[in-house]
Amino acid sequence: MSSRHLGRILAMQTLYQWDFNGAAESAGALLDENMAEVGTKEHDREFPHTLVRGVLAHHVEIDALITKFAPEWPLDKITVVDRNVLRLGIYELKFDAGIPAKVAINEAIEIAKAFGGESSGKFINGVLGAIYKEMEAKGEIKK
Numbered sequence: 001m002s003s004r005h006l007g008r009i010l011a012m013q014t015l016y017q018w019d020f021n022g023a024a025e026s027a028g029a030l031l032d033e034n035m036a037e038v039g040t041k042e043h044d045r046e047f048p049h050t051l052v053r054g055v056l057a058h059h060v061e062i063d064a065l066i067t068k069f070a071p072e073w074p075l076d077k078i079t080v081v082d083r084n085v086l087r088l089g090i091y092e093l094k095f096d097a098g099i100p101a102k103v104a105i106n107e108a109i110e111i112a113k114a115f116g117g118e119s120s121g122k123f124i125n126g127v128l129g130a131i132y133k134e135m136e137a138k139g140e141i142k143k
Helices: 003-020 027-038 046-057 059-069 080-095 101-115 120-137
Strands: none
Touching: 003 027, 003 046, 003 080, 003 101, 027 046, 046 059, 046 080, 059 080, 059 120, 080 101, 080 120, 101 120
């Protein structure tokens, strides 16, 4: 498993915990605990921190995109795993210029398949695919 893939998993798990506990705990502290648990090497620590900080910094915008592109699913009815995989995927797709769009989508789908329910991969693919199409139409896609 690549260190970036592991970083995304750690970021998703941290966002899950943060969301599940009603944002009552520091996401940074949760991430540090999660990284210590798996024995993350020092040089692999910045990427998951960047992801978690980025998602939280754009949290309102990201949730608005989820609401827009999954209108049949109120945000609080989406499973905690799927909601946070979407947040992570949307952050990378829309706000992280260093991540190619297709990598962001594929990574989110793989994490959803590994940690979500039976249809999580398809759900994540559908939402991120719709956002991708809108970005493409607006000329916002990173190659």
